[in-house]
Amino acid sequence: MGNALKFTETGSVSITFSPVPADINLSRSQLIHEKAIAIKVSDTGIGIPLDKQKIIFEAFQQADSGDRRRYGGTGLGLSISRELVNLLGGEIQLISEPGRGSTFCIYIPIETHNAESLQIETEKTTLAPYTSYKPQLTKSSQTQVFNQQQSSVNIDDDRNNINPQDRLLLIIEDDLRFAKIIANSGKVRGFKCLIALSGEEGLHLAKEYQPHGIILDIYLPNIDGWGVLNELKQTVNTRHIPVHIISSEDPSQDGLKIGAIGHLRKPVQQEEIEAVLNKIEHASSYAEKRVLVVEDDPIIRQETIRSITDGNIIIEAVDSGESALVALREHLFSLVILDLGLPDMQGMELLRTIANEKINMPPVIIYTVRELTKEEDEALRKYAKSIIIKDVRSQERLIDEVALFLHRVVNELPEDKKNVIRHLHESDDNLKGKKVLVVEDDMRTMFAMTKILAGHGLNPIKADNGKKALEILKLHPDVDLILMDMMMPEMDGYEASRRIRELPEFSHLPIIALTAKAMKEDRKKCLDAGASDYLSKPVDQDRLLSLIRVWLCR
Numbered sequence: 001m002g003n004a005l006k007f008t009e010t011g012s013v014s015i016t017f018s019p020v021p022a023d024i025n026l027s028r029s030q031l032i033h034e035k036a037i038a039i040k041v042s043d044t045g046i047g048i049p050l051d052k053q054k055i056i057f058e059a060f061q062q063a064d065s066g067d068r069r070r071y072g073g074t075g076l077g078l079s080i081s082r083e084l085v086n087l088l089g090g091e092i093q094l095i096s097e098p099g100r101g102s103t104f105c106i107y108i109p110i111e112t113h114n115a116e117s118l119q120i121e122t123e124k125t126t127l128a129p130y131t132s133y134k135p136q137l138t139k140s141s142q143t144q145v146f147n148q149q150q151s152s153v154n155i156d157d158d159r160n161n162i163n164p165q166d167r168l169l170l171i172i173e174d175d176l177r178f179a180k181i182i183a184n185s186g187k188v189r190g191f192k193c194l195i196a197l198s199g200e201e202g203l204h205l206a207k208e209y210q211p212h213g214i215i216l217d218i219y220l221p222n223i224d225g226w227g228v229l230n231e232l233k234q235t236v237n238t239r240h241i242p243v244h245i246i247s248s249e250d251p252s253q254d255g256l257k258i259g260a261i262g263h264l265r266k267p268v269q270q271e272e273i274e275a276v277l278n279k280i281e282h283a284s285s286y287a288e289k290r291v292l293v294v295e296d297d298p299i300i301r302q303e304t305i306r307s308i309t310d311g312n313i314i315i316e317a318v319d320s321g322e323s324a325l326v327a328l329r330e331h332l333f334s335l336v337i338l339d340l341g342l343p344d345m346q347g348m349e350l351l352r353t354i355a356n357e358k359i360n361m362p363p364v365i366i367y368t369v370r371e372l373t374k375e376e377d378e379a380l381r382k383y384a385k386s387i388i389i390k391d392v393r394s395q396e397r398l399i400d401e402v403a404l405f406l407h408r409v410v411n412e413l414p415e416d417k418k419n420v421i422r423h424l425h426e427s428d429d430n431l432k433g434k435k436v437l438v439v440e441d442d443m444r445t446m447f448a449m450t451k452i453l454a455g456h457g458l459n460p461i462k463a464d465n466g467k468k469a470l471e472i473l474k475l476h477p478d479v480d481l482i483l484m485d486m487m488m489p490e491m492d493g494y495e496a497s498r499r500i501r502e503l504p505e506f507s508h509l510p511i512i513a514l515t516a517k518a519m520k521e522d523r524k525k526c527l528d529a530g531a532s533d534y535l536s537k538p539v540d541q542d543r544l545l546s547l548i549r550v551w552l553c554r
Contacts, residue, residue, distance in 0.1 A: 021038070045101050172220065198221045202216070213280035217247050236421065289312060292317075296319045296343050324338075372389075430552055437460075439466065439483065461479065482512070
């Protein structure tokens with residue numbers, strides 16, 4: 001029905017229910033002889049050419065598949081529909097002619113088959129690959145599913161042999177051979193090792209076992225590595241875990257800005273694996289951390305030191321760029337907090353000098369009172385992991401960012417700092433009254449998302465394609481964030497994001513890309529188009545809200 005309405009601009013759409021005709025040609029003959037029903041959805045829309053009528057039932061395929069196609073969608077609906085009909089013991093047929101409309105007819109039994117006969121019927125039908133929907137599982141059922149996955153492929157890791165005092169290393173890698181090579185190296189260094197073959201399983205194991213370190217691949221089934229890293233660093237109880245990326249994807253600053261401690265490109269040598277494990281050990285929340293504070297204002301400098309002082313953190317504070325260079329040449333630091341307005345040199349010049357001299361560059365948090373131009377912001381982000389503009393909420397964000405990059409366990413922080421971080425990541429106070437433009441052509445997804453947003457105090461504004469989004473932005477220039485579906489009619493999310501970024505007043509407006517494709521290059525394509533972040537569909541409510549909180553706090 002949704003497709004019929006989308007593809008029919010004039011004429012009619014009808015749905016009829018009737019007994020299955022005796023003369024119909026069906027591959028499942030019992031549908032004629034037993035109690036069954038025929039459901040027909042007919043429209044007078046654009047129709048489907050004969051050569052496209054088979055491929056539209058395959059995952060991610062559409063009759064109108066060009067980059068500038070008029071109608072949006074993911075190409076999953078008919079694939080999933082056919083599978084659902086098949087699981088019900090039924091069959092789906094199509095009659096269509098270009099320009100004269102389409103009729104989809106579903107034949108399904110009224111009485112359910114027993115499990116044995118349904119399984120026999122299912123085995124007879126060959127289905128195209130598709131992305132399956134996975135229902136939400138309870139923790140106990142998740143554990144059971146993942147244990148079944150483990151036994152089916154003989155992972156043979158240490159999950160059944162863990163004591164409270166053990167140091168745990170989680171390896172999220174779908175190449176079992178390579179995962180076992182890393183696990184063997186980890187065991188030599190005294191780690192107990194867990195192996196996850198998918199992003200979904202990796203997230204589950206990270207939350208359940210709280211490992212001391214994670215080695216993460218990017219190209220994973222179900223949820224890719226970027227989704228896993230985002231989820232880990234946005235969840236209060238896992239954000240402290242050091243994560244090192246080892247992937248065939250080229251290293252970039254993206255992972256480091258989210259909170260990864262490094263990115264190594266495959267193939268790797270044994271000594272490189274040893275260096276990664278060494279880095280994880282030194283990044284552990286229990287290791288001693290040295291922080292350099294570069295700030296010329298004595299009052300702000302002392303306030304900054306007071307905000308981040310805690311346990312095993314050693315703080316060195318300097319008031320000039322030259323003093324900072326001396327300190328960085330003499331010591332290895334875990335983090336630098338840098339003001340841009342120094343008396344002897346600008347912060348950007350200091351960062352360039354550090355890079356040119358090949359001084360070990362730790363994560364850098366820019367902590368400045370000055371608003372940055374678009375050019376300054378882009379230049380600084382080549383070096384800095386985070387940029388915080390000093391305002392009424394900046395001290396809270398500084399506490400949060402320091403805890404993230406120093407891998408602090410939130411529950412072990414002093415009560416005041418712990419409350420600050422939980423408030424930033426779990427409270428709705430920062431969301432109330434904020435305007436969110438939801439750009440989505442699927443009315444069901446639009447309804448669900450706007451209901452979620454409104455329930456958390458946000459003010460959602462709707463647009464069903466990129467062209468309308470641009471028009472709405474002119475009427476509502478105070479929009480705080482955009483949720484942008486990337487596959488839409490008339491103007492897709494990629495083009496809309498590019499045009500928004502061309503407008504100076506929206507150059508820093510957070511845009512979260514939403515896409516159902518989840519393909520290998522999809523995330524990079526979204527970011528290249530101007531998106532600030534990326535979330536794959538179906539959208540998980542908790543992940544969506546967590547990402548919105550992060551960007552509305554920046």
